[in-house]
Amino acid sequence: MDSLALFCTGALLAGGLYWFVCVLGPAEQKGKRAVNLSGGSISAGEVEDNYKEYWKFFKRPKETTKEKVPDFVDTFYNLVTDIYEWGWGQSFHFSPSIPGKSHRDATRLHEEMAVHLIDVKAGDCILDVGCGVGGPMRAIAAHSRANVVGITINEYQVNRARLHNKKAGLDSLCEVVCGNFLKMPFEDNHFDGAYSIEATCHAPKLEDVYAEVFRVLKPGSLYVSYEWVTTDKYEAENKEHVDIIQGIERGDALPGLRSYAEITEIAKRVGFEVVKEKDLAKPPAQPWWTRLKMGRVAYWRNHILVTILAALGIAPKGTVGVHDMLFKTADYLTRGEFYELDSIMGHCYSSYVSALLPSHPWKHSSSIQSNANSISEAWSRCGWILALHSMAVVTNFILKLPLSLSASPKFTPLRSPHSLFSPPIFAKPQSLTKPKTSRTQLLITKATAAPGTKNAPRDERVKKVHSIEEFDEALRLAKNKLVVVEFAASRSLDSSKIYPFMVDLSRQCNDVEFILVMGDESEKTKELCEREKIKKVPHFSFYKSMEKIHEEEGIGPDQLMGDVLYYGDSHSAVVQLHSKEDVEKLIDDHKVDQKLIVLDVGLKHCGPCVKVYPTVIKLSRQMAGTVVFARMNGDENDSCMQFLRDMNVVEVPTFLFIRDGQIRGRYVGSGKGELIGEILRYQGVRVTY
Ligand SMILES: C=C(CC[C@@H](C)[C@H]1CC[C@H]2C3=CC[C@H]4[C@H](C)[C@@H](O)CC[C@]4(C)[C@H]3CC[C@]12C)C(C)C
Numbered sequence: 001m002d003s004l005a006l007f008c009t010g011a012l013l014a015g016g017l018y019w020f021v022c023v024l025g026p027a028e029q030k031g032k033r034a035v036n037l038s039g040g041s042i043s044a045g046e047v048e049d050n051y052k053e054y055w056k057f058f059k060r061p062k063e064t065t066k067e068k069v070p071d072f073v074d075t076f077y078n079l080v081t082d083i084y085e086w087g088w089g090q091s092f093h094f095s096p097s098i099p100g101k102s103h104r105d106a107t108r109l110h111e112e113m114a115v116h117l118i119d120v121k122a123g124d125c126i127l128d129v130g131c132g133v134g135g136p137m138r139a140i141a142a143h144s145r146a147n148v149v150g151i152t153i154n155e156y157q158v159n160r161a162r163l164h165n166k167k168a169g170l171d172s173l174c175e176v177v178c179g180n181f182l183k184m185p186f187e188d189n190h191f192d193g194a195y196s197i198e199a200t201c202h203a204p205k206l207e208d209v210y211a212e213v214f215r216v217l218k219p220g221s222l223y224v225s226y227e228w229v230t231t232d233k234y235e236a237e238n239k240e241h242v243d244i245i246q247g248i249e250r251g252d253a254l255p256g257l258r259s260y261a262e263i264t265e266i267a268k269r270v271g272f273e274v275v276k277e278k279d280l281a282k283p284p285a286q287p288w289w290t291r292l293k294m295g296r297v298a299y300w301r302n303h304i305l306v307t308i309l310a311a312l313g314i315a316p317k318g319t320v321g322v323h324d325m326l327f328k329t330a331d332y333l334t335r336g337e338f339y340e341l342d343s344i345m346g347h348c349y350s351s352y353v354s355a356l357l358p359s360h361p362w363k364h365s366s367s368i369q370s371n372a373n374s375i376s377e378a379w380s381r382c383g384w385i386l387a388l389h390s391m392a393v394v395t396n397f398i399l400k401l402p403l404s405l406s407a408s409p410k411f412t413p414l415r416s417p418h419s420l421f422s423p424p425i426f427a428k429p430q431s432l433t434k435p436k437t438s439r440t441q442l443l444i445t446k447a448t449a450a451p452g453t454k455n456a457p458r459d460e461r462v463k464k465v466h467s468i469e470e471f472d473e474a475l476r477l478a479k480n481k482l483v484v485v486e487f488a489a490s491r492s493l494d495s496s497k498i499y500p501f502m503v504d505l506s507r508q509c510n511d512v513e514f515i516l517v518m519g520d521e522s523e524k525t526k527e528l529c530e531r532e533k534i535k536k537v538p539h540f541s542f543y544k545s546m547e548k549i550h551e552e553e554g555i556g557p558d559q560l561m562g563d564v565l566y567y568g569d570s571h572s573a574v575v576q577l578h579s580k581e582d583v584e585k586l587i588d589d590h591k592v593d594q595k596l597i598v599l600d601v602g603l604k605h606c607g608p609c610v611k612v613y614p615t616v617i618k619l620s621r622q623m624a625g626t627v628v629f630a631r632m633n634g635d636e637n638d639s640c641m642q643f644l645r646d647m648n649v650v651e652v653p654t655f656l657f658i659r660d661g662q663i664r665g666r667y668v669g670s671g672k673g674e675l676i677g678e679i680l681r682y683q684g685v686r687v688t689y
């Protein structure tokens, strides 16, 4: 009997312990478990000493030099990485909390927002500055199919990140490098975009890391940084304020928090052009620290757990001190926000663009315009209150558009939606960009199959034009057909790379005319390029009825195909609507057969509309029996614009779903998967996301 009682007590204790460790203290995202806590790259026996060493850094005066700081940050991450993973997940940052969404989803949306802000495309090479164990990197690579290279100072994080990348099946897209972001082992002008999430706050001087990012970015590409800053509520003379901020600095290995106002100044100083900045912690945004506050009970439990595990020799001894420090940090962070019912600590993001040359306003507008659409899409998806602000921007944009179009019927590069709110936008001076000769260099790069050379593909459908007169005549003869013109140069490698795709397209699209102009062929073609204001090759211009309707520079094959389909489509299965009456007629026509009508409403120069259009064409063929696809450009004429207003379309692209003469719903956005999901849903297929 005694042994049975003993057995039962033992079993209960073991069960209780299992519940306490594994159920109450599970790893956030299949990452670390409490029983696996380590000291990163530091051996278990050295954790305590390193923790003491860490504290020495804060003995006044702080040694905030670029020689000392990275080492102490590295030590910090050896100490905390496992605890962060165990108690927070694989993404080491905050995000605005979203009602109805889990912490994990809110985190992912916050990360994906960075992708939208910097306009990442599949195949791009993106830099993650201070990547941690790679939570954001994986979300971003999976979402965009871009290649992401992350850099972190901490070797243990590199190993963790590589392990997670492999487990997630993303190791072909994600690469992790151990290095110092103050001196990155990457070549100049290498990346198509960059982001940093709550990492550059570890830099002793923000100039140093921003200048490095600027150096490795290709001219014209975008960088977004989510920064930790003090807000204008912070008073340097207020003892309590100072106490809180210093507490945050000590518990987060920060050499010194910077103020909100400083960030953009620094970015400009190193040469970036500031595109957008925002305090994400400002009301009405949902507080990003909510989860920290709610987690207090769990953190108490964690503390007991860590103490027991350290006493049993399972966790390194110093872990208790480290956990205690984090516990206190959580307290400082929430106090910082609650203090005097207002926040003295902000969470700001700034999006910077480098080397945007003023001579290319269209490039500026198209990238920002598509960013704005995607951002508002992301915000409206997450239901964040900031969405209202963003929607207002886009609404203004659409309502102002017809005025500018009717005033100037010719091709007018759209102003960026942001510029309607007049944010500070500064162009990088030319002397600070790549030396001017680099443009010439582009023209003299050796090409292997330049258009017009004997290695070029068979291209009889592409008309070679040699003068202004021939050019104008070709446009005239094309009448209202779409004309695609490539302006190229014989020794431009990029021109020769894209040319075969144009030739391919010319074979497939019989209703489109294709023209090639070799800018460096003669004085006459040079004159033509000058008249058309061609600054860089390859440059694609699209004409209809002798009028330029769109132009694009530095594009790849997908974008070229998308543009040709979008601007030239007249014989596909997608019904082209040109007025409100056209829409009414289409609806009437399909009242009887009860087919679902999917009406794609866009604008002429809208990046996301162009991007999603090949999917619309494909679906129109695949679903021809059951769904009718139609399309209308809101800025084609007044009647179309009125239709947009009547339908309350404030963002593009918007897909309206119509059946039995009734509008049943809409999808706003350019996500291919989401669009297909919505169509299936309106056809009665149950879709689970
Ligand atoms: C940007 C940085 C990191 C931000 C956050 C990810 C971390 C800041 C404070 C951390 C935590 C505080 C309390 C811990 C808790 C006591 C423990 O039981 C579980 C982990 C914590 C929740 C931990 C998780 C990460 C933080 C929220 C800085 C470093 C620049």
Ligand SMILES: C[S@@+](CC[C@H](N)C(=O)[O-])C[C@H]1O[C@@H](n2cnc3c(N)ncnc32)[C@H](O)[C@@H]1O
Residues within 6 Å of the ligand: 070, 073, 077, 090, 091, 092, 093, 129, 130, 131, 132, 133, 134, 135, 136, 151, 152, 153, 154, 157, 179, 180, 181, 182, 196, 197, 198, 199, 200, 202, 203
């Ligand atoms: C708070 S974590 C954020 C990690 C990641 N961005 C995320 O959101 O999950 C800060 C990161 O910056 C890195 N870091 C700090 N100083 C660095 C430096 N000088 N060089 C490279 N990485 C650094 C740290 O190693 C850590 O990975």
